[in-house]
Amino acid sequence: MPRKLRELEADLKKAGFSRSPGKGSHRNYTHPRFPGVVTISGKEGDDAKPYQEKQVAAAIEKAKT
Numbered sequence: 001m002p003r004k005l006r007e008l009e010a011d012l013k014k015a016g017f018s019r020s021p022g023k024g025s026h027r028n029y030t031h032p033r034f035p036g037v038v039t040i041s042g043k044e045g046d047d048a049k050p051y052q053e054k055q056v057a058a059a060i061e062k063a064k065t
Contacts, residue, residue, distance in 0.1 A: 002047040005040055008056045014039060015060040034063040 009027065013019075017029040017038065031036045037061045040052065 002049075003053060005042050005046050005048050005052070006044040008048050008052060009040060009044070011056060011060060012040075015063055017059070017063070029059075031059070031063045033065075034059055058059070 009029075012029045014025045015031070017031045017034070018032050020028040020037065022039075025042055027040045029040070038055060040056075
């Protein structure tokens with residue numbers, strides 16, 4: 001069962017990412033130690049797509065180093 005987008009966003013916030021201004025259904029998250037932006041698209045209650053779960057996991061891992 002895929003996770004919800006709100007769960008991915010909670011993981012990002014827990015790892016120290018902060019939300020940057022965006023528009024529409026896209027939400028951008030940045031971290032001081034992560035080069036670039038993690039973009040989450042869709043409504044919070046939508047199922048996360050496999051590429052979104054991988055993107056978030058990779059960003060959190062990279063921000064730890």
